Amino acid sequence: MSRSGEFCPRCGETIERDVSLDAEGPDAALCDACYLDEYDLVEAPDRVEVNVCARCGAVHRGNRWVDVGAEDYTDIAVEEVTEALSVHVAADSISWQVAPEQVDETTIRMHCQFSGVLRGTPVAEEVTVPVKIGRQTCTRCGQIAGGSYAATVQVRARERTPTEDETDRAVDIAEAYIDDREGKGDRNAFISEINEVNDGVDVKVSTSQIGRAIADRIVRELGGTVDEARRLVSEDDDGQRLYRMAYAARLPAYRPGEVIAPDDDGPVLVTSVQGNLKGTRLTTGERYEASFEDGQAPDADRLGWREDAQETTLVAIEDERAVQVLDPETYEAKTIARPDYMDPDADEVPVLKSPAGVFVLPDNE
Numbered sequence: 279m280s281r282s283g284e285f286c287p288r289c290g291e292t293i294e295r296d297v298s299l300d301a302e303g304p305d306a307a308l309c310d311a312c313y314l315d316e317y318d319l320v321e322a323p324d325r326v327e328v329n330v331c332a333r334c335g336a337v338h339r340g341n342r343w344v345d346v347g348a349e350d351y352t353d354i355a356v357e358e359v360t361e362a363l364s365v366h367v368a369a370d371s372i373s374w375q376v377a378p379e380q381v382d383e384t385t386i387r388m389h390c391q392f393s394g395v396l397r398g399t400p401v402a403e404e405v406t407v408p409v410k411i412g413r414q415t416c417t418r419c420g421q422i423a424g425g426s427y428a429a430t431v432q433v434r435a436r437e438r439t440p441t442e443d444e445t446d447r448a449v450d451i452a453e454a455y456i457d458d459r460e461g462k463g464d465r466n467a468f469i470s471e472i473n474e475v476n477d478g479v480d481v482k483v484s485t486s487q488i489g490r491a492i493a494d495r496i497v498r499e500l501g502g503t504v505d506e507a508r509r510l511v512s513e514d515d516d517g518q519r520l521y522r523m524a525y526a527a528r529l530p531a532y533r534p535g536e537v538i539a540p541d542d543d544g545p546v547l548v549t550s551v552q553g554n555l556k557g558t559r560l561t562t563g564e565r566y567e568a569s570f571e572d573g574q575a576p577d578a579d580r581l582g583w584r585e586d587a588q589e590t591t592l593v594a595i596e597d598e599r600a601v602q603v604l605d606p607e608t609y610e611a612k613t614i615a616r617p618d619y620m621d622p623d624a625d626e627v628p629v630l631k632s633p634a635g636v637f638v639l640p641d642n643e
Contacts, residue, residue, distance in 0.1 A: 286312055320365050320374075320392045322405040328358050331416035333423075336465070343416040343465065352378050355386040355409040362407070363390070371395045384411045418465050427470045427482035428522060429489025433496060434478045435529040444500060444529060445479040451499065452481045452492045459488070486523040493525035501551030502529040530555065535585065538578035539634055540568070544615065545581055547639060560630075560637040563617035581632035587639045589626045601638070606631055614638065 286309035329338040330351065336343040337354055346354060356376055365372055372394040379387040386409045393402040415423070433440055433448040440448075449472060459467035471482040483489050493504045505528060508521040530551040532538055537560070539545045544561030555568040555576060568576045588606040595601050601616040606629060619640045620627060628639045 320363055320390075320403055320405060322359075322390065322407050323362050324407075326355075326358050326362050326407055326409045327412060328354060328409060329412040329414050330354060331419055332413040333415060333419040336416045336418070338414065338416070343418065345460075345463070345465065351411050352380070352386060355388060355411070359388045359390065359407050359409060363405075365392070365394070381408070384413075385409070386411065416465075418468060421484070422468050422470050425470055425482075427484060429483050429486045430522070430524045431481040431483065431489050431492050431496070432478060432524060432526045433481070433529070434526055435502075435531070437531040439476075440478045440529055441533075445474070447500065448479060448496045448527065449481065451495050452483070455488070455492050455495060456483070489523055489525045493527045496527040497529070498552075500527075500529050501553075502527060504528070532578070532580075535583055537581040537583065537630055537632065537637075537639075539581055540566075540576045540578035545632070545634060545637055546578075547584060558617075558619070558640060560617060560639065561615035563619040563640075579634070581634055582630050584630075584639060587628040587630050590629050592624055592627050595622050603627065603629060603636065603638070605636060612636055 289309060289312055330336070331338075331343065334345070335354075336345050337358070338344075346357060355378060359376070372392065374390060374392040376391075377389040379389060381387050388407045388409055389404070390407065391402070391404045393400070395401070431448075431452060433445055435444070452469060456467050456469055466484055467488055468484045469481060470484065471480075473480045473482075481492065483492065490504075490506070493506075496502075497504055505526040507524045507526075509524070510519055511522050512520045532548050532551065532555060534548050534550060536548045537545050538548060538557075544559050546557040546566045547560055548555060548557045550556040557566045558564070559566055590606045591604045593602040593604060593611050595616070596613060597616075599616050600613050601620065601622075602611050602613050604610065605612050614629075614636050615638070617638055617640075620638050621641075628641065630637050630639055
């Protein structure tokens with residue numbers, strides 16, 4: 279230590295300390311004892327009030343609601359008290375711990391212990407901060423509860439009704455997209471209502487952008503196209519028109535696994551409805567793709583499904599284009615087309631009996 283030759287202006291004691299430790303500011307000339315009496319290691323508010331959404335747990339901060347990902351109100355209280363505390367700027371080696379005390383359903387008393395080094399002197403303080411929890415409903419949850427929505431995704435199918443698997447998958451796609459947006463902090467992303475209707479399912483969502491994105495994802499996976507329409511619902515105080523959007527995700531008329539007869543060149547086992555309809559000719563094994571003009575729903579007779587196939591005996595190979603099999607119902611020998619995917623050494627082959635005849639199906643389509 280070196281003597282500074284100065285006196286504390288408060289107590290008059292001679293100041294002895296390393297001058298390199300002098301603090302800045304109007305109280306820099308105080309001795310260590312008076313300085314520590316003047317300043318606390320930590321400053322804490324008398325009380326912290328927190329408004330929490332009773333439905334989703336979001337916390338109201340400033341003029342907005344924030345998702346904090348807390349497990350319960352104690353976690354929220356710890357975080358809010360931490361934000362409200364301030365530690366002396368010149369303090370070093372700060373450590374602290376907190377012990378929450380649940381006083382009642384809406385009050386948590388936070389016992390906070392701090393230790394650190396100030397002007398080279400170890401100091402410790404304990405403060406108690408009561409936290410009052412107020413339950414409200416955030417803007418997002420209020421909109422959901424009130425059925426607010428800006429767009430509807432309508433899942434439909436051309437010339438048929440969507441299957442339960444298709445509507446369930448469409449809803450899963452919508453919910454997964456919303457979960458992804460929520461995970462990225464978008465509190466404007468929500469589904470307000472899901473309704474099953476006679477010809478499909480309707481999903482009401484918070485914004486038109488979200489509605490379009492969900493519809494696009496549905497047809498990207500399940501096939502089809504998206505049609506959109508808007509409906510005027512009101513005008514705001516400035517005369518601006520407010521619209522609701524409808525996005526119709528129209529699934530293709532046919533599904534993978536269905537056997538159809540789109541022309542006179544033989545039935546087709548549908549293998550894909552992504553973009554133009556694609557499939558396999560059952561008479562030759564050649565690949566089939568609908569023309570651009572036919573698009574996803576060429577006119578065709580429906581003959582059956584891949585799952586309707588029956589195993590039957592392969593009697594004989596007649597030539598490169600014909601085989602003889604037993605009719606799966608009458609057990610009569612019939613000569614039918616020989617597609618190139620058929621295994622000529624097989625004892626049995628899967629066949630579909632339809633109004634258009636009997637056809638060998640691929641094993642692994």
